[in-house]
Amino acid sequence: MDTGDTAWILTSSALVLLMTPGLAFFYGGMVRAKSVLNMMMMSFIALAVVPVLWVLYGYTMAFGPDGSSLLGGFGKAGLDGVDVDSLAGTIPEYVFIGFQLMFAIITVALISGAIADRAKFSAWTVFVVVWMTVVYFPVAHWVFDFGDTGGWIATELEAIDFAGGTAVHINAGAAGLALALVLGRRIGFRREPMRPHNLPFVLLGAGLLWFGWFGFNAGSAVGANGLAGLAFVNTVVATGAAILGWLLVESVRDKKGTSLGAASGAIAGLVAVTPAAGSISPLGSIALGVVAGVLCALAVGLKYKLGYDDSLDVVGVHLVGGIVGTVLIGFLAVGDGLFYGGDLSLLGKQALATFAVLGYSFVLTWVIGTVIHKTMGFRVDEDVELAGIDQAEHLESAYDYTSSGGSPFKTGA
Template identity: 80%
Template sequence: MDTGDTAWILACSALVLLMTPGLAFFYGGMVRSKTVLNMMMMSFAALAIVPVLWVLYGYSLTFSPGGNSLLGGFERLGLSNITVETAYGTIPEYVFVGFQLMFAIITVALISGAIADRAKFGSWVLFTVIWVSVVYFPVAHWVFDFGDNGGWIATQLEAIDFAGGTAVHINAGAAGLALALVLGKRVGWRRDPMRPHNLPFVLLGAGLLWFGWFGFNAGSALGANGLAALALVNTAVATGAAILGWLAVEALRDKKGTSLGAASGAVAGLVAITPAAGSISPLGSIALGIISGALCALAVGLKYKLGYDDSLDVVGVHLVGGLVGTILIGFLAVGDVGLFYGGGASQLGKQVVAALAVLAYSFVLTFIIGKLIDLTIGFRIDEDDERLGIDQVEHLETAYDEAGLLGGSNIKTGA
């Protein structure tokens, strides 16, 4: 085991954990003030639930060597057969356990943006338990397990996904679309203004996501090495280029660039570079960033044309951005792999198969899970409660003490 690699992945694990509170601010700022606490609590629910399941059986079903190409085995249930001396490559296996846990947490949290303002918190908790168990753990095994009896996408198809374009972003994006269809449209959607209540929150969240994403991507090299350095540079470059691509679409369409567009463009670039960070050049990252930023900016309008209420554009940013990044590897991967570098169309085909397989599996299973929850305990709050505000109904709280702000002091007496 290498102490430098160990220290680096420990730091990256903390960076990736920070992404989920960052996502809470990003999503929380985008909703109305009466729903911001619920939006942030959905991310914190993932922070609470997923680590427990990961230790009990998630890590084993994802990475235990006794499984097959579809699912890991049972040798690591409760993290059994792991000690402080057990190695995963050049790092302690416990470090790898912690690093991969952070990926599982944020993948579930990403889905919540598609159903903002209208989901029962208890139903979301139940959904988190079921979804991470039957969707995320198997898909993560397919994509991330390169060991003996590893996942079919990683070891048989040999598609490239450096840090989770399929397992995290396409997976979460397809799930978000399925849940948006199950829960239906928000009350007043397309009629009432549903503007972000706190754009500084959105920018803060995007900044925290960007900061944490260096651990997400560069940490996926699983060592302090040149591959990690390439992933870090590509992550910075692609994200900046994606902001420019998104703002260019806004400038051409609306004659103005917005802060919401800049933040969303950053996340779109981060999503797209995730699968490609270790296989394309910095110049390729510029191209990938511009393309993903522009396409995601256009894709967020699809919900109005197709009639699904994806509240915070999980489909437009994560599903579309994940597809763009995963598929463009087939064109941009260096070393005689990508189509533009003499690699032919073989890798492109593998990328398409991996992307579509994860999309289909996640969408179908999520739709079934969502329907079952809706038919049993109900997934959506009542319309009257939705109008009042989900924070008061589900959490007995409000984000802002409006009464105190408006009438908390006695102006005449100065009390």
């Protein structure tokens, strides 16, 4: 065991955990005031459900020994056989278990933004359980397990995905698109303005996500080393470049750059650099960030042209950003990328990994969402959607609109 590596991965795990509350603020600020608590609770329920699933069977499905290239074995269900002396490389296995758990939590939470303002909380909770079991745990095995019976993308295809461009962002983005299609459009979509109710929340959430992302990317070096340093620098550089790219699109199109655009550009850059953080140079990160910022800024408008209601642009940012980052590795990877004298083989591997995860996630999410929708109902009633989900689903409101001068109720005889 290396104590330096262990300390860094413990710290990284805490950073990645912070990303989910950060996501709650980011998404919560983007919805209307009548839905903010429900939107934030969709992230917080992932914090409650996923750790339980991970201990019971999630970790062994993703990393259990004696499995296959498609699924881990079940020998470590309930973390059986794991003790304080078990190692995963140079760190305790429990530390690795905790680090990977944080990735699992935020992946499913990302999906929630696509169905904001219209999903039943109970149905969403059931979806979290089923989707993690059927979609995320197998895909995490494909991408993250480099063991003797590791996942096919990691050990057979040997595509590059440093920190989860496929397993996290393409996976969540494709799932978000499928659920948006299953639930249908919000009432008033394309007719009524549905502006963010609290842009300071959005900026706070983006800042927390960026802060936590250093654990996400630099922590994926699984050690306190030079690779972690490279990933750290690339994460800063690509994100800054993506903000500039997004604001450039807004300045050309709308003549002004917006705070929402800056926050969204930051997330687009973070998404795109996630798979590439350990294989490209800082100069390559600038190029990657600018391309991601521009393309994601253009992609978020597709929902109005194509008619699908992806409420908070999960598709435009996470799916498109994940594809950009994963595919451009074929051009920008130092040594094997096309811009460094490599051939088309790496680009082909990146494309295959991209569309395998995209297709698997989209199809199975559509099936899961449809079954839930047809049985217990996934979408709230129309009157609830119009009035706001918070009171109906949680018996609460985010803001107290009563007079500050005293009780709104009369007292006395």
